[in-house]
Amino acid sequence: MRSFWIVLQQTYTQSIRTNSYVWMTMILVVLGAFILAFPSIMDKFNNEKETGHYLFISEDPTIEITQQQLDLLKTEGDFELGETSKIETYKEQIINQELDGLFVLKEQEGSPTIHLDYYMEKIDSLLVQNTKVLVQNVYLQNVIGEENLDQNVANLLTVQIEPMMQNLRDTDSNSFLIIYLLIGIMFLAITTYGNSVATAIAAEKASRVMEVMITKISPVPMMFGKIIGIGLASLTQLFVFFASIVIFSKVEVFKIEEGTIADTLINMLSVSYTIYFLLFFILGYFIYAALFAVIGSMVSRTEELSSSTIPITIVLMASLVVEMMFVIDYPDGMISKVTSYIPFTAPISIMVRIINEAATPLEIALSIGSMLVSIALFSLLAAKIYPKGVLKTDQRLTFSQLLKSN
Numbered sequence: 001m002r003s004f005w006i007v008l009q010q011t012y013t014q015s016i017r018t019n020s021y022v023w024m025t026m027i028l029v030v031l032g033a034f035i036l037a038f039p040s041i042m043d044k045f046n047n048e049k050e051t052g053h054y055l056f057i058s059e060d061p062t063i064e065i066t067q068q069q070l071d072l073l074k075t076e077g078d079f080e081l082g083e084t085s086k087i088e089t090y091k092e093q094i095i096n097q098e099l100d101g102l103f104v105l106k107e108q109e110g111s112p113t114i115h116l117d118y119y120m121e122k123i124d125s126l127l128v129q130n131t132k133v134l135v136q137n138v139y140l141q142n143v144i145g146e147e148n149l150d151q152n153v154a155n156l157l158t159v160q161i162e163p164m165m166q167n168l169r170d171t172d173s174n175s176f177l178i179i180y181l182l183i184g185i186m187f188l189a190i191t192t193y194g195n196s197v198a199t200a201i202a203a204e205k206a207s208r209v210m211e212v213m214i215t216k217i218s219p220v221p222m223m224f225g226k227i228i229g230i231g232l233a234s235l236t237q238l239f240v241f242f243a244s245i246v247i248f249s250k251v252e253v254f255k256i257e258e259g260t261i262a263d264t265l266i267n268m269l270s271v272s273y274t275i276y277f278l279l280f281f282i283l284g285y286f287i288y289a290a291l292f293a294v295i296g297s298m299v300s301r302t303e304e305l306s307s308s309t310i311p312i313t314i315v316l317m318a319s320l321v322v323e324m325m326f327v328i329d330y331p332d333g334m335i336s337k338v339t340s341y342i343p344f345t346a347p348i349s350i351m352v353r354i355i356n357e358a359a360t361p362l363e364i365a366l367s368i369g370s371m372l373v374s375i376a377l378f379s380l381l382a383a384k385i386y387p388k389g390v391l392k393t394d395q396r397l398t399f400s401q402l403l404k405s406n
Contacts, residue, residue, distance in 0.1 A: 004221035011229025015196065016236060024192075028241040035181075036248050052077025052100035054127070057084055060107045063114070063139055073134060075127050094119055103131055114139060179328055179355055182277060183348055185238070187320055190284050190347075193234040194292040195309065197227055201296030202305055223297075223386045224379075227289045234285065235278065242274065276354055283371040284347030288312065290378040297386045319345045323352065331358040340367045343374035 070079040093099035106115035326335040331353045339345040350367040353359035
């Protein structure tokens with residue numbers, strides 16, 4: 001047991017002292033700051049955006065649009081009345097980017113349809129819709145006056161319908177962005193630190209350090225010491241990332257508006273969500289780390305790792321594709337439920353379902369149980385294969401060779 005702790009401590013210390021680890025930790029802190037500052041940065045760019053200039057011309061004598069009515073339009077630019085005789089000139093100005101848009105209300109000439117033509121290089125759908133509503137309201141007011149309709153009845157007939165999309169679940173509209181962020185962090189961390197396990201083992205094996213260590217420490221404690229040591233290094237890095245976000249939000253370094261992605265992230269960093277994320281990251285890490293350890297023991301040189309780890313990389317990429325295509329958008333679907341119990345996809349699938357409140361306590365417990373069973377099986381496999389692999393320093397081994405009895 002003492003040898004296990006020695007390997008764990010040494011592995012952890014070496015991992016956190018590398019330049020790549022320090023730089024990655026700094027990048028994560030900067031990433032956390034950027035997430036909180038992103039809304040403020042976008043507001044600054046929006047405020048610096050030049051206001052547009054638009055013209056409105058009415059060729060229909062029955063519908064008169066005044067400058068006062070144009071001033072009521074919701075637009076980031078200014079809206080003015082134009083002259084009918086200068087329509088072609090205005091078009092040239094739009095082409096030369098001297099004017100942003102032109103609206104021309106055509107004369108009806110007995111047609112039941114009101115024609116509103118508009119000319120723009122870049123379509124502003126909201127502005128077009130608001131201008132359409134303005135013309136409709138002016139036309140309706142003219143009809144009400146001509147037909148002497150009761151104003152209360154007219155108001156009932158002209159009530160506006162405003163469609164508003166609502167969330168199916170009691171989750172924030174920005175939650176899916178946070179889910180993508182968490183999935184990306186979990187995927188990159190598992191890939192990076194899993195490869196670190198294989199690289200550390202292969203490097204020691206290639207340098208013949210393993211032959212000296214194996215006389216003092218048995219292979220299995222050595223393997224788990226490396227896996228847990230690197231795992232603790234990854235948890236340290238994640239802790240720094242989440243802690244930096246919390247600290248930045250508490251000291252109010254950045255202005256965080258309600259309803260922004262930064263506000264959603266802070267609200268999601270509750271005790272329960274944080275515990276779930278760390279738990280499933282640890283389980284996912286151990287599932288893959290045991291396999292990476294076996295791969296590291298199979299090769300005789302670190303240069304062979306890139307080709308040897310391809311099967312695990314394919315499994316990781318396939319799992320990520322499944323999450324992106326079927327799980328994130330359909331957390332209640334059958335595929336999401338099934339992948340919650342498959343060891344390679346369970347860590348991310350169940351986390352997505354928890355955030356979307358689509359997983360019951362029983363399903364969470366069963367998912368954790370399936371991952372623990374998988375870790376136990378992979379660990380037994382690794383414990384059987386690893387001792388044989390690390391002692392063979394002169395050749396690259398296959399699974400069939402390692403599975404054979406001594």
